[in-house]
Amino acid sequence: MSEKEVLHQDMVQQDAEALQPDTAVHSDAGSQENSGTLSRDAGKDKTSRKKEKKPRRKKKWVKWVILGSVAAVGVGLYINRKANPNYDEAVAELRDIQTFRNFTGTIEPVRQQNIMPDITGIRIQKLSVKEGDEVKEGDVIAELDPSSIEQQIDELKAAMSASDQASAISIKIANKNYSNYRSDIDNGLNSQILSASQAIDAAMAQLVSAQQAYNNEVNLNNAKLSQIVLGAMQSVDQAYNGVRTAELQASQANAALDRTRNKSDAAFAGGSKQDAVDSAQNAADTASLSLENAWAAYNNAVTGYKAAKINEENSLTGAYDALVTAEISYLNALDSYNAVLNGVKEQIESYALQAEQANVSANSEVNELKLANLEKNIEKCTVKAPMDGVITSLNVKEGDLVSATNAMTTITSFDTMKVAIKINEYDISGVTEGSSVTISVDALDKSYDGTISRIARTATVANGVSYFESEVEFAGDDDVRTGMSVEVKLIIDDVKQAVSVPSSFVQTRTDGSAYVQRYAEGSKTVTEQDVEIGVTDGVYTEIVRGVSEGDVVVDTTPALNYLTNESSMYVENGEAEK
Numbered sequence: 118m119s120e121k122e123v124l125h126q127d128m129v130q131q132d133a134e135a136l137q138p139d140t141a142v143h144s145d146a147g148s149q150e151n152s153g154t155l156s157r158d159a160g161k162d163k164t165s166r167k168k169e170k171k172p173r174r175k176k177k178w179v180k181w182v183i184l185g186s187v188a189a190v191g192v193g194l195y196i197n198r199k200a201n202p203n204y205d206e207a208v209a210e211l212r213d214i215q216t217f218r219n220f221t222g223t224i225e226p227v228r229q230q231n232i233m234p235d236i237t238g239i240r241i242q243k244l245s246v247k248e249g250d251e252v253k254e255g256d257v258i259a260e261l262d263p264s265s266i267e268q269q270i271d272e273l274k275a276a277m278s279a280s281d282q283a284s285a286i287s288i289k290i291a292n293k294n295y296s297n298y299r300s301d302i303d304n305g306l307n308s309q310i311l312s313a314s315q316a317i318d319a320a321m322a323q324l325v326s327a328q329q330a331y332n333n334e335v336n337l338n339n340a341k342l343s344q345i346v347l348g349a350m351q352s353v354d355q356a357y358n359g360v361r362t363a364e365l366q367a368s369q370a371n372a373a374l375d376r377t378r379n380k381s382d383a384a385f386a387g388g389s390k391q392d393a394v395d396s397a398q399n400a401a402d403t404a405s406l407s408l409e410n411a412w413a414a415y416n417n418a419v420t421g422y423k424a425a426k427i428n429e430e431n432s433l434t435g436a437y438d439a440l441v442t443a444e445i446s447y448l449n450a451l452d453s454y455n456a457v458l459n460g461v462k463e464q465i466e467s468y469a470l471q472a473e474q475a476n477v478s479a480n481s482e483v484n485e486l487k488l489a490n491l492e493k494n495i496e497k498c499t500v501k502a503p504m505d506g507v508i509t510s511l512n513v514k515e516g517d518l519v520s521a522t523n524a525m526t527t528i529t530s531f532d533t534m535k536v537a538i539k540i541n542e543y544d545i546s547g548v549t550e551g552s553s554v555t556i557s558v559d560a561l562d563k564s565y566d567g568t569i570s571r572i573a574r575t576a577t578v579a580n581g582v583s584y585f586e587s588e589v590e591f592a593g594d595d596d597v598r599t600g601m602s603v604e605v606k607l608i609i610d611d612v613k614q615a616v617s618v619p620s621s622f623v624q625t626r627t628d629g630s631a632y633v634q635r636y637a638e639g640s641k642t643v644t645e646q647d648v649e650i651g652v653t654d655g656v657y658t659e660i661v662r663g664v665s666e667g668d669v670v671v672d673t674t675p676a677l678n679y680l681t682n683e684s685s686m687y688v689e690n691g692e693a694e695k
Contacts, residue, residue: 204643205622205672209664212617214654216610220538224558224601227533227590230504231524232258235497239265241517246526248511252502258526261498261519270491277484288472295468299379307461313454320443320450327443331436349422350437356415357444363404363411364451370404371458373397378462412448506530509599534593535570538605539584542576548607555606556591567591569607610652615659622670623650623658633663633670643673 243260246252301307374397382390419441506528513525536556540548550572556565570590576583589605618633624645625631632645648663664670 205674207619207622207670207672209616209618209660209666209668209670211614211666212657214610214612214615214617214652214657214659215608216652216654218540218544218607218609220540220605220607222536222538222589222603222605224534224536224593224597224599224603226529226531226599227535228504228506228530229509230506230528232500232503232526232528233521233524234261234500234519236261236266236494237519237521239263239498239519241513241515241519241525244511244513244515246508246511248508250508251506252508252528253505254502256502257499258502258508259500259513261500263495263498266491266494266498270488270495273484273488273491277488291468291472291474295465295472298465298468302461302465309457309461310454313450313457317447317450317454320447324440324443324447327436327440331440333436335436346422346425346434349418349425352418353415353422353441356411356418359411360408360415360448363408364448364455367401367404367408368451368455368458370397370401371455371462374401375458375462500525502528504528504530505532529599531593531597531599533590534597534599535591536567536589536603536605538587538589539577540572540587540607542583542585544607544609545572545585547609548572553608554589555608556589557604557606558597558601559604560601561596563596565591565593565597567605612652612659615651616661616664616666617657617659618664618670620653620656620658622672623648633660634673635664635668635670643671646670 239261241259242262245257245259252258302310305311374394377390377393377397380390380393384390385393422437422441507530508526509529510527511525512523513519519525548569550569552569554567554569556567557563558565567589568591569587571588573586576585622633623631624633630647631650632647634643635646636642637644646663649661651659651661653659
């Protein structure tokens with residue numbers, strides 16, 4: 118019973134005893150006078166009193182006697198209240214304070230898998246489970262009819278046998294063509310190479326003849342030749358020599374390339390054959406470019422010579438023209454020879470490629486892979502559970518064809534469950550994946566410990582409010598069912614053994630500072646005590662600074678005067694004001 122209720126009960130009892138001699142006649146009047154008297158006494162103090170209202174005079178002396186008795190009771194009550202003001206008191210105590218956020222959602226399984234067979238168009242020969250069965254990973258769920266796959270295997274094996282015979286013939290023909298062509302080249306019997314070589318010989322003979330005629334003409338006319346023509350002729354000679362040198366280098370580089378390509382892999386102990394071929398190819402390309410440059414220099418020299426020749430019309434010019442023509446014919450013959458060599462090289466590479474293609478065609482690796490795949494499909498005709506769980510749906514029956522679009526069955530694990538929640542943007546601060554939560558299932562009247570397993574990095578906006586899609590996971594049991602409604606409690610603050618007082622005792626000023634009211638030491642005078650507050654759960658508030666454990670705080674909220682139905686407030690100087 119509160120202090121107010123005890124005080125009220127004592128006053129009622131004393132009033133009844135004082136009014137007992139004349140209860141039937143004066144109970145109402147005495148009660149009114151008693152109330153008025155106590156009301157006036159409640160406003161007095163030992164040091165100062167406010168001006169009292171004069172009581173209404175009564176004509177009957179009996180009433181004064183009664184009022185005197187009631188006044189005596191009122192004075193006693195007032196003195197008692199004066200010594201013990203009717204304020205609520207509380208003691209600062211150590212408490213655990215928690216603050217939390219509530220979310221709602223429905224239970225879903227974390228692991229649920231639809232069983233989709235890897236092969237389709239095959240009939241279900243036998244079903245080994247029914248809806249509601251518990252299965253372990255590796256348990257047989259269904260067996261499919263393998264007869265159609267077995268037929269495909271037999272057909273493929275027959276085709277592979279026929280293909281092997283045809284490939285053997287193709288390889289033999291391709292190898293023969295390559296060997297014959299290679300032999301003609303190695304023995305100098307290739308007709309194209311022979312013809313090109315004969316053209317070079319003829320051009321060389323013509324060149325030698327022209328050179329002799331030119332030399333003779335030089336001996337006869339050397340004195341008549343001007344220095345300009347001599348200089349032009351020297352330039353042509355030098356350019357010609359450059360072309361000869363470049364032509365020889367190009368021929369040697371091409372020959373070296375052919376030799377490198379024709380060597381076996383074993384001949385390249387220090388490196389790979391391909392590296393050597395690439396190096397030889399680069400050398401051949403470089404020599405070919407040098408030949409082109411030499412030709413360009415030669416043509417320029419010839420042009421210069423012709424310009425000089427216009428100024429020097431003599432017999433030497435005719436001889437020199439013949440020599441130049443012979444040189445050009447010879448160089449053209451060399452180019453033709455090199456072109457033939459390149460053509461021969463391409464042809465032999467073509468034969469080599471045909472032989473390689475024949476070997477690839479004969480390779481049964483593709484068919485062997487197909488065969489292995491079909492044999493694996495035979496194994497896939499036994500459908501097994503990929504995880505532990507419960508058969509929560511079964512969509513087929515024996516005799517049905519399996520489909521690539523419809524799941525045969527669904528396996529659900531109830532070991533770990535989850536709840537999807539939405540965390541408001543104003544509540545997300547301090548919340549991380551792994552934060553602990555409590556999941557309450559009203560339908561089961563049970564609670565489970567869980568954690569936040571996922572928080573979206575991007576907010577979802579709906580109706581102007583941003584929130585983060587999140588998931589909570591917890592360990593399920595036999596009672597938990599998918600689709601049950603739950604309440605998720607996320608603890609924001611969890612302060613252990615904090616000095617705290619009831620929240621109603623904490624006051625706030627207009628500047629935002631907090632304080633509590635306490636009795637001054639050794640008296641009942643109420644003073645304000647500044648405090649620093651911490652967390653609050655709405656019922657109790659943590660006091661970080663300003664109050665210690667065991668300190669008494671008071672609530673001076675106006676209390677009802679039980680005798681006057683008015684309120685009085687005790688201020689710091691001890692006066693009571695209405």
